[in-house]
């Protein structure tokens with residue numbers, strides 16, 4: 479029994495090496511082909527439907543929950559954005575399950591996402607409030623100084639080795655730009671809104687290591703907004719505006735957290 | 741001979757020890773007495789203050805409570821609106837903080853919206869240097885309506901109200917049922933020191949916080 483074992487291991491190893499070489503070959507083939515064709519690699523976009531499971535988020539007037547609407551909108555985003563061959567769109571949750579903010583950030587970081595969008599809805603005590611809000615992560619002074627400290631110590635030149643809570647800092651300026659582009663595109667789509675994005679201490683975004691925003695895509699406290707977001711045609715237009723500004727952002731920045739170059 | 745020396749030596753050290761202990765004990769006693777006297781003096785002072793001036797006991801100060809602004813807001817600007825309230829003073833700063841919080845939890849009186857969900861209680865307040873640690877009951881999380889705007893309104897109505905009205909307090913830390921939470925309603929980082937922020941107030945003209953100038957219907 480035992481004498482067989484090393485052989486099996488060796489064979490496995492050989493097969494493993496073969497597969498490795500083969501995949502390398504395929505990768506090279508694809509690289510050169512895409513270079514020749516002038517095509518981009520797919521960028522990885524992670525869509526995060528906020529809340530889920532026992533965490534309902536906002537309970538809307540018409541009886542719907544924020545967690546369900548977030549999933550609905552994120553799925554539409556995925557559908558519309560995936561149509562572009564340059565984008566690979568993944569969801570942090572595909573069903574109604576509870577997921578911690580940390581787990582969401584881990585998913586995005588492990589996938590080396592190029593872009594992260596958390597989808598939420600807004601609540602306002604003032605029932606007349608309508609529209610959408612795009613948030614980005616606004617670092618505090620203390621976070622900035624500890625980040626610069628980390629960077630100045632030679633061993634941490636690589637920005638990918640920063641602690642969890644500082645993960646967003648290298649991408650913070652890009653996130654702000656992404657938020658502005660999204661806000662402008664959505665303002666244009668709606669026609670009557672003229673806002674600018676908001677920087678806040680958002681717990682989830684602070685842990686994501688790529689350009690990241692949080693969109694509150696409607697006010698669930700406004701019946702007109704709630705009706706609108708349930709309309710598939712409206713959601714399609716919303717998703718298209720998001721897609722256009724994302725493509726705009728990715729091509730101008732050529733930003734790639736994973737080191738891929740377009 | 742040797743034995744005698746040892747016995748004498750032992751007796752001497754014993755005597756030294758006893759006198760040392762006695763000395764220390766008397767010192768400690770004197771100190772305690774001094775402290776007690778000081779305390780007595782202090783309480784007499786405060787008692788004097790209160791009894792000398794009946795109004796001082798029920799003396800009220802005007803505090804500024806921040807509630808959710810019901811009027812038109814531009815996104816996060818204008819989320820909060822101050823409301824003046826008379827509150828009885830307390831020589832104990834901790835008691836004063838609790839009184840202010842209770843007034844805030846009691847809700848608005850002049851047309852503002854509440855900024856904290858109903859049924860929330862203050863469990864504990866600790867003051868450490870310039871930091872006020874406030875422990876709320878679970879309802880502040882479980883009954884929170886959700887959304888970033890209301891989360892901001894809840895957090896900064898508490899922080900701004902405390903820092904604005906309690907001298908010496910510059911930072912606030914919010915606990916829920918005695919524990920730190922990463923967020924209150926799933927969005928904003930809560931387990932950190934929170935500082936007074938004017939950017940959510942009505943009339944704020946500072947940099948870069950304005951979003952939708954909408955609702956023009």
Ligand SMILES: [Zn+2]
Pocket residue numbers: 528529535536544598599886887888926927
């Ligand atoms: Zn939400």
